[in-house]
Amino acid sequence: MNLLLHGYWRSTASYRVRIGLALKGVDHASATHDLRLGRQAEAAYRALAPQGLVPALETDLGVVTQSLAILEWLEETCPTPPLLPGDAHGRAIVRSMAALVACDIHPLNNLRVLQVLRDELALAQPQLDAWIARWIGDGFAALEPLITRHGGAFAYGDQPGLADCLIVPQVYSAQRFKVDLSPYPRLVAAASAAAALPAFAAAHPARQPDADPA
Numbered sequence: 247m248n249l250l251l252h253g254y255w256r257s258t259a260s261y262r263v264r265i266g267l268a269l270k271g272v273d274h275a276s277a278t279h280d281l282r283l284g285r286q287a288e289a290a291y292r293a294l295a296p297q298g299l300v301p302a303l304e305t306d307l308g309v310v311t312q313s314l315a316i317l318e319w320l321e322e323t324c325p326t327p328p329l330l331p332g333d334a335h336g337r338a339i340v341r342s343m344a345a346l347v348a349c350d351i352h353p354l355n356n357l358r359v360l361q362v363l364r365d366e367l368a369l370a371q372p373q374l375d376a377w378i379a380r381w382i383g384d385g386f387a388a389l390e391p392l393i394t395r396h397g398g399a400f401a402y403g404d405q406p407g408l409a410d411c412l413i414v415p416q417v418y419s420a421q422r423f424k425v426d427l428s429p430y431p432r433l434v435a436a437a438s439a440a441a442a443l444p445a446f447a448a449a450h451p452a453r454q455p456d457a458d459p460a
Contacts, residue, residue, distance in 0.1 A: 249274035255454035258415035264449035343409035351385035
């Protein structure tokens with residue numbers, strides 16, 4: 247199957263999907279859309295992804311949007327190696343970890359929200375930093391006991407999976423905004439173990455062709 251991933255180097259949602267593709271060894275081409283310049287809002291891209299957000303994955307059967315839906319699609323179409331545990335309870339726990347990032351942390355800190363806070367509500371950078379730290383901190387505080395309870399070498403057990411695909415990019419974002427991660431040692435340890443794997447390293451924003459060297 248021919249796959250084309252639309253993304254942006256520093257988009258954590260795109261980063262998640264790159265990790266999933268790399269973990270499963272799935273070949274794909276890439277198309278980049280500079281979010282800083284609003285390229286994701288151009289008509290040609292909106293014809294593919296009407297919400298005008300990245301990532302979007304073009305497949306032979308059509309376009310899949312939303313990073314979690316793309317990762318679930320990958321899991322169903324390319325089941326080896328698995329991103330989810332073999333039992334229903336384990337899958338529910340991992341999905342809850344992933345949703346905690348995708349639904350409760352990331353939406354409050356993505357570019358379009360920060361632009362509204364900055365441009366329409368006139369928040370200064372210290373206020374923006376406090377906003378970012380608050381919501382990342384709330385989410386990580388909920389993830390920490392889950393990883394303590396269910397984690398091994400990684401966020402869930404001893405194999406990298408769906409939860410790691412989301413947690414590693416969110417830790418990258420937290421570090422970028424200088425969020426204090428010292429209260430979350432198990433989360434940081436799991437993310438560091440995953441980030442050291444070749445698939446995660448290859449998906450890192452700095453390794454992407456559209457990465458800003460500055």
